[in-house]
Amino acid sequence: MKMEDYKRRGSSVRRKSNECMRGIVTVIVSLVIGFFIGVSFPAFSPPKLKLVPSIDTYLGDQDSGRSTQTILNVISVARDNVSTKAHKLDDPSEIFVTTNPRGAERLPPAIIASESDFYPRRLYGRPSEDLTFKPKYLVTFTVGYNQKDNIDKAVKKFSGNFTILLFHYDGLTTEWDEFEWSKQAIHISVPKQTKWWYAKRFLHPDIVAPYDYIFIWDEDLGVENFDAEEYIKLVKKHKLEISQPGLDPNSKGLTWQMTRRREDLEVHIETEEKPGWCTDPHLPPCAAFVEIMAPVFSRDAWRCVWYLIQNDLVHGWGLDFALRKCIEPAYERIGVVDAQWIVHQGVPSLGNQGREENGKPAWEGVRERCKKEWKMFQDRVSRAEREYFKSIGVRSSDHEANWVTDDRIQ
Known part of the structure; x- marks a missing residue:
């Protein structure tokens, strides 16, 4: 070139x-x-x-x-x-605030009331003068009238610092007015429902936000050796986010070593179980574990647990193995309060609310559904975790750890 x-x-x-x-x-x-x-x-x-x-x-x-x-x-x-x-942001006369709660974008932020409570209000006078005292804690019992005497004893163990909320599964409410405390309690009645059904529908975190701790208890608990105020003190002292009172060794159907009361401790957060039941000492049922009969949640813990509760799985079986997912580190913040203990009486009142089918008594049908729900809940949690980790390209086996099968339950 x-x-x-x-x-x-x-x-x-x-x-x-x-x-x-x-x-x-x-x-x-x-x-x-x-x-x-x-x-x-x-x-x-x-x-x-x-x-x-x-x-x-x-x-x-x-x-x-x-x-x-x-x-x-x-x-x-x-x-x-x-x-x-x-679409009308260019029009200053239109309100649309994207940071507001969903559905409230057209409201000025200062008027939004995102939380509520169970405090009764008067029909007269100034609203600012309605409440002379606001209870700091909430205790709920899911009850039938046949257990009224037991509930009366239990309620009297909770001071005026507690709002009392009764969920009635037998439809009877005004009958409870024989107790003076019942006239100040909150009563919610839907026949033949469980406490987790009630909790999912009536204990939304924004409804119970004023309460530092939420007790969600069964009706068949003996409370002779329990004092709610002392219990709260120990929970705060040991910084427990999810807890329960220790179970007296004479309790009916006592299954787990973790929830058995220890006489020499105020609180315990771990235990030794039967051989092969705990693949990791920091996982249930050896740690990070309480049962669903008498759990107590901090406000923050409940905000997570409420979302964990499945809308259609009403018995809550298996939920106790998954509570740890709401607390970090769970093996340090979930525990059993030994110094305040209860007796599980094992009264099958709600079980008898089922229906006889194929020659089986009502309680057997209820029991079968409990076990089915345990398996369904376990499968849902495991599947959801697998899908999540797969979506972010991470392999995790945690979802497979320590699901004790229902056949070990008495």
Whole structure:
């Protein structure tokens, strides 16, 4: 190739390079000029472009290059998609606050009441003077009238610092007015439902937010050696987020070593179980474990547990093995309070609310569903965890750990 050809080719390359450089400089200058135009004359910004309207308009008017315009259009469309529900943001007379709770975007933030409580209100006088005292804790019992004497004894173990809430599975409510405390209690009646059915529907975290601790208890608990205020003191002292009183060794159906009361301790958070029951000493049932008959939750713990409760699995079997997922580290913050203990009487009152089928008594049908729900809950948790870890490209075997099968339950 001749020298003249090299020179011509080199000259052509330089010209193209210079043209590209001029194009880049032009775009940069256009962006800068467009920015200052947008700042100086905001009224000229087209309403549909939310990101940097003046730049987009300027580049469009000057036909400054399709690729640059396309990029800005994509950014603008993305911003518009985020603000789809706020289509009138350009109208200052319209309220739309995207940080408000879902469904309340059209309300001014200062008027939003996102939490509630169980405090009764008067029908007269000033609202600010309704409540002379606000209980700090909540205790719920799921009850039938046949257990009224037992519940009367239990309620009297809770001071005025507790709101009393009764869930009635037998439909009887006014009958309880023979007890003076019942006239100040909250009564919710839906026949033949379990406490976890009630909890999912009536104990939303935003409803029980005023309470530091929430007790969700069965009706067949002996409380002769229990004092609620002393219990709260120990829970706070040992920083337990989820807890239960120790079970007297004479309790009926005592299955787990973890929940058995120890006479020489205030609180314990771990135990030794039968061989093969604990693959990890930090996992249930050797640690991070309480039973569902008499659990106590801190406000923060309950906010997580409420979401863990399945809407259709009403007996709650298996839930106690998954509570640890709401606390970190669970093996330090879930424990049993030995210094305040109870007796599980094992009265099968709710079990008798089932229906006889195929020659089987009502309680057998209830028991069968309990076991089915345990398996269903375990499968749901395991599947959900597998799907989550798969979605983020992480392999985890934690979802397979320490699910004690229901056939070990008495």
